[in-house]
Amino acid sequence: MTKRGASVDRSFRGEIARYIKDPISTTEHCRYSLMCRHVCPVGNITHSETLTPHGWALVVASVKRGLLAWDEESVDILYKCADCGLCQSHCGTNQPLPTAIAAARAEVVEQGLAPPQVLAIDKALQKWANPYAKRAPRKVKVKGVIGLYVGDAAQYLHPSTLEAALKLLEAMGVNPVLVGVGCSNGFLASSLGLAATATQLATAILGEVVKADCGKLLVMSPGDLYAFRTLYIERLNLTWPLEVEVVEATSFLYNAFKNGKLSLNRQNATPSYAYHDPCHSPRVRREYEAPRQLLSTVLGTAPLDLFWREQRAHPCGAVGGLEFTQPELATQLAEARFADTHRAGASLLITEDPLCLNQLKKHASFGIAVKGLYETLAEGINE
Amino acid sequence: MLNDFQGDMLWSEIEEVVGQKNVSTLAADRLVYSTDWSWIPQMWLDRGIQPPAADFVVHPGSAQEISAILKIANSYRIPVVPWGGGSGTQGGAIPTYGGILLDLKRLNDIIEINEDSLYVTAQAGVNGSQLEWALNEKNLTLPHYPASANCATLGGYLAPRGSGTISTKYGKAEDLVMSMEVVLPDSTIIRTPPVPSHAAGPDFMRLFLGSEGTLGVITEVTMQIERLPEVRLLRAMLFKDITTGLEAGRRMMVQRLNPLVIRMYDPSSTGSLVKEVLGYELQGAYMIIGFDGWEEIALAQEKRALAICKELGAQDLGREAGERWWNHRYDFYYPPWGLHLPYLYGTVETISVFDKIEQLYHAKKEALEKTFEDWDLSYIGHFSHWFPWGASLYDRFIVKDPPQDPHEALKLHNRIWAVAVRTSLKNGGMLNEHHGIGLKLSRFMRAQYGPAWQLLETIKHAIDPHGIMNPGKVGFGRGPGD
Ligand SMILES: Cc1cc2nc3c(=O)[nH]c(=O)nc-3n(C[C@H](O)[C@H](O)[C@H](O)COP(=O)(O)OP(=O)(O)OC[C@H]3O[C@@H](n4cnc5c(N)ncnc54)[C@H](O)[C@@H]3O)c2cc1C
Ligand code: SF4
Numbered sequence: 001m002t003k004r005g006a007s008v009d010r011s012f013r014g015e016i017a018r019y020i021k022d023p024i025s026t027t028e029h030c031r032y033s034l035m036c037r038h039v040c041p042v043g044n045i046t047h048s049e050t051l052t053p054h055g056w057a058l059v060v061a062s063v064k065r066g067l068l069a070w071d072e073e074s075v076d077i078l079y080k081c082a083d084c085g086l087c088q089s090h091c092g093t094n095q096p097l098p099t100a101i102a103a104a105r106a107e108v109v110e111q112g113l114a115p116p117q118v119l120a121i122d123k124a125l126q127k128w129a130n131p132y133a134k135r136a137p138r139k140v141k142v143k144g145v146i147g148l149y150v151g152d153a154a155q156y157l158h159p160s161t162l163e164a165a166l167k168l169l170e171a172m173g174v175n176p177v178l179v180g181v182g183c184s185n186g187f188l189a190s191s192l193g194l195a196a197t198a199t200q201l202a203t204a205i206l207g208e209v210v211k212a213d214c215g216k217l218l219v220m221s222p223g224d225l226y227a228f229r230t231l232y233i234e235r236l237n238l239t240w241p242l243e244v245e246v247v248e249a250t251s252f253l254y255n256a257f258k259n260g261k262l263s264l265n266r267q268n269a270t271p272s273y274a275y276h277d278p279c280h281s282p283r284v285r286r287e288y289e290a291p292r293q294l295l296s297t298v299l300g301t302a303p304l305d306l307f308w309r310e311q312r313a314h315p316c317g318a319v320g321g322l323e324f325t326q327p328e329l330a331t332q333l334a335e336a337r338f339a340d341t342h343r344a345g346a347s348l349l350i351t352e353d354p355l356c357l358n359q360l361k362k363h364a365s366f367g368i369a370v371k372g373l374y375e376t377l378a379e380g381i382n383e
Numbered sequence: 384m385l386n387d388f389q390g391d392m393l394w395s396e397i398e399e400v401v402g403q404k405n406v407s408t409l410a411a412d413r414l415v416y417s418t419d420w421s422w423i424p425q426m427w428l429d430r431g432i433q434p435p436a437a438d439f440v441v442h443p444g445s446a447q448e449i450s451a452i453l454k455i456a457n458s459y460r461i462p463v464v465p466w467g468g469g470s471g472t473q474g475g476a477i478p479t480y481g482g483i484l485l486d487l488k489r490l491n492d493i494i495e496i497n498e499d500s501l502y503v504t505a506q507a508g509v510n511g512s513q514l515e516w517a518l519n520e521k522n523l524t525l526p527h528y529p530a531s532a533n534c535a536t537l538g539g540y541l542a543p544r545g546s547g548t549i550s551t552k553y554g555k556a557e558d559l560v561m562s563m564e565v566v567l568p569d570s571t572i573i574r575t576p577p578v579p580s581h582a583a584g585p586d587f588m589r590l591f592l593g594s595e596g597t598l599g600v601i602t603e604v605t606m607q608i609e610r611l612p613e614v615r616l617l618r619a620m621l622f623k624d625i626t627t628g629l630e631a632g633r634r635m636m637v638q639r640l641n642p643l644v645i646r647m648y649d650p651s652s653t654g655s656l657v658k659e660v661l662g663y664e665l666q667g668a669y670m671i672i673g674f675d676g677w678e679e680i681a682l683a684q685e686k687r688a689l690a691i692c693k694e695l696g697a698q699d700l701g702r703e704a705g706e707r708w709w710n711h712r713y714d715f716y717y718p719p720w721g722l723h724l725p726y727l728y729g730t731v732e733t734i735s736v737f738d739k740i741e742q743l744y745h746a747k748k749e750a751l752e753k754t755f756e757d758w759d760l761s762y763i764g765h766f767s768h769w770f771p772w773g774a775s776l777y778d779r780f781i782v783k784d785p786p787q788d789p790h791e792a793l794k795l796h797n798r799i800w801a802v803a804v805r806t807s808l809k810n811g812g813m814l815n816e817h818h819g820i821g822l823k824l825s826r827f828m829r830a831q832y833g834p835a836w837q838l839l840e841t842i843k844h845a846i847d848p849h850g851i852m853n854p855g856k857v858g859f860g861r862g863p864g865d
């Protein structure tokens with residue numbers, strides 16, 4: 001027997017060049033493939049065949065064939081995909097369907113058919129580099145070995161995340177250079193089909209990273225990790241500087257904790273709690289244990305398991321720009337996270353991504369409280 | 384065909400039952416629901432032709448809502464087509480004559496997991512993999528593992544009588560059913576007895592297994608479940624040909640070794656699919672055997688099976704080659720590995736007794752490859768669902784360069800199917816083993832059943848006098864008034 005098993009190329013890397021050149025071609029594969037619909041959060045909530053990976057792919061492929069046209073109805077459908085990446089991360093052959101959907105949206109934008117909210121966000125991003133505040137981003141001024149990407153959500157929506165993360169890093173003697181303060185990394189723009197704006201924002205971030213001259217860049221969410229590691233190259237054809245390692249802050253802290261560089265105190269009287277793997281978690285190879293172990297240390301018990309967790313973690317709605325373009329769907333996704341938490345028997349939901357925290361706090365239900373992971377850990381620092 | 388006025392009136396009536404957001408006439412919805420996983424509508428859409436579409440796509444939330452919808456459909460005499468996951472390969476869920484398409488995915492509650500008597504009760508629209516995950520959280524499993532678990536629904540497992548990877552030990556989906564709730568075409572909601580084994584008259588539950596939505600809508604199901612096994616032992620063997628492989632499988636079955644799985648790829652698929660997906664370059668017939676349960680028992684069963692294989696000259700490829708198949712068994716269905724357009728293809732699977740199955744394979748291979756030589760048709764197959772009396776042949780045809788004209792392509796498709804089916808029937812095979820009849824095989828039901836077909840037609844007419852349920856499928860009429 002000749003064994004070639006180990007070398008079978010399951011990611012079809014050879015095809016990636018083609019996808020970058022013609023991302024929409026992926027829909028030709030996906031239109032009749034039903035193999036990832038079980039994880040699609042939007043399909044799961046709406047129960048609609050059209051709002052599943054193959055449904056979106058078939059719509060895009062049918063527009064190409066003149067069976068459907070982009071109009072208000074079909075564009076609305078196109079903008080219902082959350083760009084959460086669950087389909088691709090559960091695909092046996094790694095088809096970049098979310099990238100294809102973003103590319104189809106870019107065509108819609110180019111044809112002047114994008115929903116008005118998308119154009120409004122584009123304007124804000126172009127002017128302020130974020131969609132939340134009419135303030136220009138702060139430029140990086142110093143250099144350092146370790147950087148921390150702040151972005152726009154931690155700066156404007158949920159600043160306590162940043163404060164707590166900095167407090168934790170300080171406790172282990174790390175003073176990171178702040179990169180991209182108030183500046184979107186381009187993910188939102190890319191999701192919405194605003195390719196030029198996404199490239200502009202990403203280029204600005206890359207410039208900051210080079211200026212900061214750090215060997216390690218910490219990020220506070222899997223979404224940021226995905227943007228820097230994958231999206232820049234896969235969607236924007238921009239290369240991340242290889243000498244800069246991107247690391248999730250949770251993994252960094254967990255390592256420090258394991259190595260005795262960070263000590264955390266156990267708190268008293270913790271309510272039963274669950275942990276929400278932030279949006280985009282399944283699409284990055286993240287250390288699922290890191291946030292859980294840190295929380296277990298500080299809170300004394302392990303988090304209760306949500307059904308939609310780890311590799312199958314569903315987003316909370318703060319994803320793919322749904323908060324702007326499909327507020328009802330974004331709310332439904334958030335509500336589903338609380339229903340899941342309620343079923344698990346938890347009265348507290350903890351997560352770290354500032355965007356998720358903002359979204360979850362807005363839609364909290366079943367009497368469930370929402371708390372930041374860094375904030376929770378920071379309370380347990382040995383002063 | 385409804386006129387605009389009737390359409391608006393009907394819309395209002397449906398909306399009153401399910402609410403506005405659960406009924407759609409959007410062009411994109413009508414298009415997406417016009418194709419299941421069967422080749423015909425996929426090919427039409429691929430070539431820029433819209434297949435027949437539903438007038439309304441409806442998402443009911445309960446058996447009561449379905450009952451109310453069926454009442455409306457009877458009064459308007461319009462078709463109703465149940466849709467689970469749309470993963471059927473036979474065109475069973477496509478709305479050939481328009482009407483109301485009932486997407487059942489809102490019925491997705493898992494009602495009870497009983498760990499003492501080992502059963503699960505769930506609504507019929509629950510997704511297969513999601514149900515399995517919920518069971519796995521309790522160390523349990525529903526031992527129906529079709530390659531479509533990610534996309535199919537519980538109701539869709541049963542309506543076309545599906546088989547999964549481990550059916551050889553645990554039975555087909557239908558063998559696991561304990562009871563069901565069904566909405567009959569006249570809108571009555573019935574429940575079958577709570578247990579499947581009794582002597583209280585004829586077993587009418589089985590009527591709905593294989594009815595593919597033509598006799599009613601399955602809304603809730605209780606299925607037997609199992610504890611996850613202590614071990615699953617997979618192993619791969621290489622036989623020089625299918626004759627020796629089939630004999631090995633037969634001996635394992637008649638000696639009641641209780642294998643979890645026996646899957647033997649013919650030399651053509653060993654040289655193509657197995658090579659492409661698993662990366663093994665082999666000549667001969669690649670066979671997977673598996674045993675599960677308590678380790679000492681599974682090991683003993685495996686030992687016996689290995690002795691049989693050895694007697695028949697097989698080469699033991701070891702555990703890694705078996706486990707690799709197990710871990711990647713669904714990869715065969717991801718694009719670009721699965722069969723795909725623009726090819727013309729079909730799975731013409733069948734089942735027969737041991738003494739006929741090999742002849743059936745050769746007869747089909749010869750009939751298809753010879754008759755369609757000009758089209759360079761290729762034929763591949765594997766033997767996958769085994770019984771103590773026989774096995775299923777999962778065979779496929781592929782034409783890589785079919786006619787460009789969609790009408791010509793469809794005609795060629797139908798001609799190939801006719802040759803495949805007639806050859807199966809002539810050689811002791813059935814129309815199929817687990818994909819159901821749908822639209823594709825509908826025209827062959829009389830040939831399959833002969834005079835007994837009349838009995839099924841009589842039953843259909845008695846249960847669904849207006850012919851509203853899934854017309855044109857399973858051999859029944861074209862629709863209301865037919
Ligand atoms: C990738 C892939 C792999 C597959 N592998 C297998 C396999 O290993 N084994 C196997 O058996 N099949 C397999 N199939 C075929 C198919 O998935 C199965 O037949 C499946 O069980 C169909 O379920 P569904 O929910 O998608 O049903 P659908 O396709 O939606 O419907 C199938 C038929 O059942 C009817 N129906 C559906 N739900 C109900 C209900 N609740 N009440 C009444 N009627 C209903 C529909 O009207 C239709 O006639 C595969 C398909 C795909 C796409
Ligand atoms: S991403 Fe993969 S699994 Fe999902 S629809 Fe596309 S090909 Fe299928």
Ligand code: SF4
Pocket residue numbers: 039040041042043052053056080081082083084085086087088097098
């Ligand atoms: S990106 Fe998320 S929402 Fe969009 S198709 Fe994939 S799984 Fe569904």
